[in-house]
Amino acid sequence: MTRIPHTLQLTPFHPRTAPLIRGHTWRRWSGHAAASVYDWTHEHEYAAIRNAAALLDVSPLHKYRISGRDATRLLDRVVTRNVAKAAIGQVLYTGWCDAAGKLIDDGTISRLGEQEYRLTSAEPNLRWLHRNAFGLQVAIEEVSQALGALALQGPLSRAVLNAVAERPVDGLKYFRVMDNRIAGTDIQVSRTGYTGDLGYELWIPAAAALPVWDALVARGADYGLTPAGIWALDVARIEAGLVMLDVDYQSAHRAMIEAQMSTPFELALDWTVSFDKGPYNGRRALQAERERGPAWRFVGIEVNWDSFEALHTTVDLAPAVPAVAWRASVPVYRAGSQVGYASSGCWSPLLKKYLALAHLSAPHFDPDTPVELEVTVEHQRLRAAAVVRKLPFYDPPRKRA
Amino acid sequence: MTNRYDAIVIGGGHNGLVTAAYLARAGRKVIVLERRELLGGAAVSEQVFPGFTFSVFSYVVSLLRPEIIRDLELARYGLQILPLESTVTPLPDGDYLASWNDPDLTRREISRHSPLDAEAMIEFGRLMHHIARSVKPFLSLMPPDPTSLSLRDLRGMLKLGGHLESLGSERFHALYKLLTMSSADYLDEWFECEPLKATKSASGIIGSFLGPRSPGSAYVLLHHYMGEIDGAFRAWGFCKGGNGTVSNAIAAAARSWGAVLRTDAAVTQVLVRNGRATGVALETGEEFTAPVVVSGLDARRTYLELVAEKELPDELLEQVRRFRFRGSSGKVNLALSELPDFSCMPGIGPQHRGAFSISPSVDYLERAYDDAKYGGFSRRPYMDIVFPSMIDPGMAPPGAHVASIFVQYAPSAIDGGWTPARREAFGDTVIDTLAEYAPNLKSAILHRQVLTPADIQEKIGISEGNIFHGELSLQQLFFLRPAAHWAGYRTPIPGYYHCSSSTHPGGGVMGAAGRLAARAILEDA
Ligand SMILES: Cc1cc2nc3c(=O)[nH]c(=O)nc-3n(C[C@H](O)[C@H](O)[C@H](O)COP(=O)(O)OP(=O)(O)OC[C@H]3O[C@@H](n4cnc5c(N)ncnc54)[C@H](O)[C@@H]3O)c2cc1C
Numbered sequence: 064m065t066r067i068p069h070t071l072q073l074t075p076f077h078p079r080t081a082p083l084i085r086g087h088t089w090r091r092w093s094g095h096a097a098a099s100v101y102d103w104t105h106e107h108e109y110a111a112i113r114n115a116a117a118l119l120d121v122s123p124l125h126k127y128r129i130s131g132r133d134a135t136r137l138l139d140r141v142v143t144r145n146v147a148k149a150a151i152g153q154v155l156y157t158g159w160c161d162a163a164g165k166l167i168d169d170g171t172i173s174r175l176g177e178q179e180y181r182l183t184s185a186e187p188n189l190r191w192l193h194r195n196a197f198g199l200q201v202a203i204e205e206v207s208q209a210l211g212a213l214a215l216q217g218p219l220s221r222a223v224l225n226a227v228a229e230r231p232v233d234g235l236k237y238f239r240v241m242d243n244r245i246a247g248t249d250i251q252v253s254r255t256g257y258t259g260d261l262g263y264e265l266w267i268p269a270a271a272a273l274p275v276w277d278a279l280v281a282r283g284a285d286y287g288l289t290p291a292g293i294w295a296l297d298v299a300r301i302e303a304g305l306v307m308l309d310v311d312y313q314s315a316h317r318a319m320i321e322a323q324m325s326t327p328f329e330l331a332l333d334w335t336v337s338f339d340k341g342p343y344n345g346r347r348a349l350q351a352e353r354e355r356g357p358a359w360r361f362v363g364i365e366v367n368w369d370s371f372e373a374l375h376t377t378v379d380l381a382p383a384v385p386a387v388a389w390r391a392s393v394p395v396y397r398a399g400s401q402v403g404y405a406s407s408g409c410w411s412p413l414l415k416k417y418l419a420l421a422h423l424s425a426p427h428f429d430p431d432t433p434v435e436l437e438v439t440v441e442h443q444r445l446r447a448a449a450v451v452r453k454l455p456f457y458d459p460p461r462k463r464a
Numbered sequence: 465m466t467n468r469y470d471a472i473v474i475g476g477g478h479n480g481l482v483t484a485a486y487l488a489r490a491g492r493k494v495i496v497l498e499r500r501e502l503l504g505g506a507a508v509s510e511q512v513f514p515g516f517t518f519s520v521f522s523y524v525v526s527l528l529r530p531e532i533i534r535d536l537e538l539a540r541y542g543l544q545i546l547p548l549e550s551t552v553t554p555l556p557d558g559d560y561l562a563s564w565n566d567p568d569l570t571r572r573e574i575s576r577h578s579p580l581d582a583e584a585m586i587e588f589g590r591l592m593h594h595i596a597r598s599v600k601p602f603l604s605l606m607p608p609d610p611t612s613l614s615l616r617d618l619r620g621m622l623k624l625g626g627h628l629e630s631l632g633s634e635r636f637h638a639l640y641k642l643l644t645m646s647s648a649d650y651l652d653e654w655f656e657c658e659p660l661k662a663t664k665s666a667s668g669i670i671g672s673f674l675g676p677r678s679p680g681s682a683y684v685l686l687h688h689y690m691g692e693i694d695g696a697f698r699a700w701g702f703c704k705g706g707n708g709t710v711s712n713a714i715a716a717a718a719r720s721w722g723a724v725l726r727t728d729a730a731v732t733q734v735l736v737r738n739g740r741a742t743g744v745a746l747e748t749g750e751e752f753t754a755p756v757v758v759s760g761l762d763a764r765r766t767y768l769e770l771v772a773e774k775e776l777p778d779e780l781l782e783q784v785r786r787f788r789f790r791g792s793s794g795k796v797n798l799a800l801s802e803l804p805d806f807s808c809m810p811g812i813g814p815q816h817r818g819a820f821s822i823s824p825s826v827d828y829l830e831r832a833y834d835d836a837k838y839g840g841f842s843r844r845p846y847m848d849i850v851f852p853s854m855i856d857p858g859m860a861p862p863g864a865h866v867a868s869i870f871v872q873y874a875p876s877a878i879d880g881g882w883t884p885a886r887r888e889a890f891g892d893t894v895i896d897t898l899a900e901y902a903p904n905l906k907s908a909i910l911h912r913q914v915l916t917p918a919d920i921q922e923k924i925g926i927s928e929g930n931i932f933h934g935e936l937s938l939q940q941l942f943f944l945r946p947a948a949h950w951a952g953y954r955t956p957i958p959g960y961y962h963c964s965s966s967t968h969p970g971g972g973v974m975g976a977a978g979r980l981a982a983r984a985i986l987e988d989a
Contacts, residue, residue: 067562067813068569094568187571190583205579316587319594 071096074122075211075272079280083290090293093186095123098292105298105387106412108291112258112299113413115287116217118279119296121257121264122272124170125187126206130179133199138172138180141195141344143327145337149174154238154253157335158327159191164348165315165324167191168308169332173240173253181206181266185308191316195344211272215279216262216299218461219286224252224263226282232263237463246274257296259303261461297388298409301418304363304454306330310390311361311406311420328357329422331454360428363452364395364405366417366436370448378441384410384417395421396435396446402427405436411456418456419449427451469495469724471756471985472744474731474770475964477505477924480760481714481725482978483963483985485536487756488721490986495752496723497744499730502708503715505760505924506931507973509708513911515861516799519706520913521920521931523850523868524548524819526700527690527974528710529604535979541713541720545701546855550818552809553663554901560808561659562815578657588654595639596689598631603690603969603976606984607943607951639686643938647685648676648826662823666846669872671932671971673790675833676826680937687936687970700819702855710973734759734770734960741959744770755959756985760978762926762933763787763946763966767955775957783947787966788940791917791929792836794874796894798867799860799911803851804902816854822847822897836873841890844897846872864910869894874916876928882918890916932971933964942968953981954988961985 072095074080080098088099097120102108111117129137138146144157151174158169170184182188192203215223224232229244232252240253248271256262267275280288306312312325326349327336336349368382375382388409395403408419419436427434430453435446471487473480476498484494502508506521525545533543549565561577563570567586574582601623608620631639641650647668651661667688668674668681675681703709715725730747734757743753759766767776767784803812806820823829823846832842848870853860860866871894878886891914899905917929926933934940943951946966953961963981965971 067564067809067815068572071568072572091568094572187579187583190580190587193580317590319590 074120075267075269076120076122076213076276079273079276080120080290088292092293093123093125097123098290100292100294101290105292105294108289108295109298109412111287111289111291112217112260112295114218115289116215116219116223116283117289117291117295118283119214119216119291121212121214124207124212125184126210126212127182127184127189127192128179128204128206129182129192129201130176130204131201132178133196133201134178134180137192137196137199137201137203138182139340139343141192142172143336143343143345143349144172145340146172146174146180147340151176152239152241154240154255156238158330158332160327160345160349161315162344162348163315164326164345164352165318165321166312166327166330167315169306171253171255173251175240175251186314186317209269211267211269213265213267213276213279214256214258214262215265216256216258216260218261219288220262223279223283223286223288226285227278228252235263246271246278248275250275257303257305258299259305259455259457259462260299260459261464294387297407298411301388301407301409301420302411302413302455302457304420304456306332306361306420307407325359325422326352326357328352329359329361331361356425359403359422359424361454362421362423362428362430363454363456364408364419364421364434364436364449365452365456366419366438367448367450368417371417371438374438374440374445374447380441386410393419394437395423395449396437397427397432402434414457416456420454423451467750467752469493469752469754471495471758472497472752472754473758473760473963474734474744475499475505475760475925476503476711476715476725476727477760477964478507478711478714478973478975479963479965479978479981480505480758481711481718482532482536482975483758483760483982484723484725485714485718485721486979486982487985488718488723489535490982492756494718494723495754496718496725497729497731497746497752498725498727499925500923501727503725503727504708504711506926507707507711509706512797512913513799516864516866516911517706517859518797518866518913519703519708519852519868520797520915521795521924522707522973523852523870524700525703525707525710525973527972527976529974529976529979531604532975532979536714536717538710538713538717541716542705542709543713544704544709546704548700548702548818548850548855550815551663551821552806552815552818553659553821553823554806554808555659555824558808560806561657561663574657574660577660578655581655581657581660584654591635591638592686592689594635595631595642596686598627598635599639599686600690601627602942603974604980606953606980607945607968609943609949609951611949642682642686644679645682646677646679647681648830650682650685658825659823662826662829663821665826666821666823666829666848669829669833669846670870671793671930672935672937673788673792673836673873673875674935674937675830675837677830678833683938683941684936687972702850702852704856704858706852706856706859707973714975731770736771736775736957736960739775739957741957756961757959758961758963758981758985760964762789762930762964763962764789764927765925766962766964766966771957771960777956780947780950780956787946788935788937789876789928789930790935791876791920791926791931792873793929793931794841794871794890794894794917795915795920796869796871796891797913797915798869798909800865800867800908801910802904802908803854803865804867804898804905804908806902808901816851818850820847820849820901822849822901832873836875839875839877839879841874841878841893842872843893845874845894847894847898849898869898876917876921876930882916887914887916887919890914933966934971936970941970945970953977953984
């Protein structure tokens with residue numbers, strides 16, 4: 064007999080993460096309870112991402128195992144990148160679109176074998192995959208619950224893994240995946256993440272989640288390993304200029320009107336759109352858009368500090384910067400008229416800059432374009448001078464090295 | 465001379481009251497004449513058994529037009545709509561299918577049955593939302609006559625065309641399907657999970673003599689999607705104090721503007737002089753005069769009973785005679801010593817704050833329809849069950865509860881007619897069926913009230929007991945409701961108007977017809 068669930072879904076790591084969370088700062092992530100922050104504030108957790116090693120429970124991601132004779136064909140029909148070209152052991156970041164070239168979701172595809180892949184996504188995509196699999200010989204299996212996932216991110220993440228995993232990860236290149244073992248459990252390690260730093264993601268059978276966590280935490284202590292929540296991740300991903308579904312764009316499957324949808328070009332994901340493969344969803348529309356040029360562009364915005372400070376000085380305040388990243392629609396102006404909107408922003412403790420991710424309309428999105436970001440100072444909506452920047456804001460060589 | 469008014473409304477159903485309130489607000493001297501001892505018609509709360517209050521007929525609200533709530537300040541007069549949060553469909557194998565108020569929870573629950581349906585649900589909801597949003601303005605629109613060339617009708621047709629055009633092709637095609645398909649076929653295009661399809665298709669059969677596989681049933685599905693509460697579409701709620709509170713709040717608003725509301729006043733005749741309506745006569749012989757007479761009764765009574773046939777064109781009489789009522793719904797109201805404990809989800813919990821739907825499969829519903837099609841009541845009926853006392857504790861004494869069970873099918877034209885014995889047999893069938901899912905039910909029943917279409921007709925006068933004052937089938941909607949050329953609340957008799965659910969946009973505790981009728985009357989003045 065089934066009972067009405069008493070809580071949100073819990074990840075396989077919940078027994079370990081729950082005792083760590085001091086302020087009961089849970090939030091929702093795909094129907095799961097996820098920590099916003101474990102400690103009182105997220106400063107230390109963010110610092111761990113950039114300075115040592117942070118451990119993030121990313122199990123709420125949706126995960127699909129796609130296998131069979133036509134697995135490659137299915138994925139190539141669905142996503143914008145060229146999957147057939149991926150080597151076994153390679154991981155691709157990609158988006159996928161509807162027929163009009165509007166982005167549905169984005170995620171990674173790990174090629175685990177000649178005919179076997181793992182796709183991750185932010186939202187459920189089983190139905191979309193099934194609909195595209197018509198007439199193909201392919202098995203699509205949702206493994207979201209069966210597979211726990213941890214992100215181990217930061218400059219010392221490699222050292223932590225080498226200390227804990229049976230096989231060294233030194234040879235694992237950026238966006239590659241390998242089999243490994245931790246605490247006697249077969250897992251997979253991919254050199255991927257959402258922080259723009261050196262980092263790995265671990266794909267762990269849910270049943271063995273706790274021993275793997277324990278092993279990482281036990282050995283990781285020597286390397287400053289710190290469990291981190293979404294607040295820390297949010298700052299890191301803004302510095303890295305990575306888009307987030309439901310924050311920076313809406314899925315074409317959820318948007319209520321066309322204006323709410325985005326194309327990969329508008330989101331500056333040009334590099335993920337392949338035209339050297341056969342037909343796929345949205346290809347024709349994307350081809351046309353490439354020729355035409357996108358109407359919008361996802362860019363970085365850097366607020367001019369002097370301007371920002373001056374707005375505060377007038378009311379006798381020191382500038383107040385958002386330590387926790389905001390996720391809201393904030394108007395961006397140029398020469399008095401609105402030219403777009405920012406969808407996330409935060410203070411970068413590393414770069415010492417107030418950053419935002421924004422959608423600007425043509426022709427205002429070229430790097431170094433002077434713009435203005437709306438800021439609210441003492442209940443007044445003002446505009447701070449800012450400048451368009453190419454993303455990412457922060458891109459340390461160790462990410463790929 | 466005290467019986468002189470600017471307008472007389474026949475029937476104190478919620479639509480009649482809405483018309484009266486708007487006319488009174490516009491400064492008219494109005495009287496409402498209601499046959500029963502209380503106002504509200506199908507939207508009443510009654511203490512059928514001491515201490516137990518029932519929404520005797522209609523029991524949930526969602527279609528009530530927000531503009532009426534605002535215009536008449538109904539919140540000030542006691543209207544409070546409480547959330548109805550979930551629907552649980554118990555299944556014969558001991559499992560259940562539930563939809564909760566939270567999208568994550570619902571997705572997780574539906575995934576247990578079909579992961580694909582859990583995702584389809586989101587897209588389906590989005591499409592229905594869009595269609596309902598585009599069609600919704602029609603609810604507040606006086607139906608234009610497409611065959612007329614008057615400026616008003618042409619403007620209306622233009623507006624209508626504009627709404628349809630704004631749909632875009634994908635949604636227009638979906639709307640076309642909704643208008644033409646059966647709810648089962650329509651849902652088959654989206655879902656695979658049987659109880660999910662059945663529970664959804666149940667909204668397509670409510671109030672009609674149609675099965676889920678009858679073409680046309682998909683439209684009623686849409687009709688039910690048009691409800692909104694606080695801007696949220698497809699949200700159903702409970703009215704605190706029962707649905708009588710809706711009527712009482714409207715009545716209070718009408719009184720605040722000076723309307724006179726009289727109960728125990730059965731109208732037998734609309735007085736017509738020189739082809740114009742001049743007043744009404746009551747059963748008692750008492751007469752009231754007014755230049756405006758509005759019927760809040762169904763089309764059959766409005767045209768075939770209250771006025772002489774000679775006053776009306778044959779072509780209209782023909783259409784009204786053919787207007788389909790065919791009541792198919794019954795109601796069982798229970799006073800309970802304790803809540804039913806459903807074996808699929810043991811214990812008393814949040815599930816009791818929502819609805820239970822006995823709709824395990826489309827076949828089950830279609831079989832229930834088959835029984836009715838051939839002259840009987842369903843041996844295993846579809847039921848929609850709610851426990852208003854779980855949400856509004858004032859509905860029953862502390863610890864005790866009330867249940868409201870909406871049942872289909874109970875055909876008005878049952879073989880042999882509705883006798884007291886047949887009514888009780890129908891009641892027994894309902895209880896027996898429900899007790900299979902909640903074994904403690906029978907011992908918990910303190911009192912029961914069983915209403916067949918014949919009872920609905922007798923108590924509140926709706927012909928053949930059709931809950932919507934005539935089926936909501938396509939040939940009886942919009943500019944055909946209740947009859948071609950006479951869908952604009954006006955009748956061929958100057959001064960005589962029609963404001964009940966038999967007019968556009970049809971049945972449900974919605975008030976839209978009453979409001980539009982008031983507008984037509986004020987336009988003519
Ligand atoms: C059992 C049942 C369940 C329902 N469930 C729901 C629900 O849950 N939600 C929903 O939205 N809708 C529901 N409905 C439909 C909805 O209640 C009706 O469509 C709506 O209330 C009808 O309102 P009305 O004002 O048009 O007519 P009525 O409510 O029928 O009003 C007509 C009034 O006229 C009076 N009358 C009749 N003859 C005379 C006469 N000769 N002289 C004077 N007065 C007369 C009657 O007594 C009555 O008060 C249900 C209906 C029924 C019957």
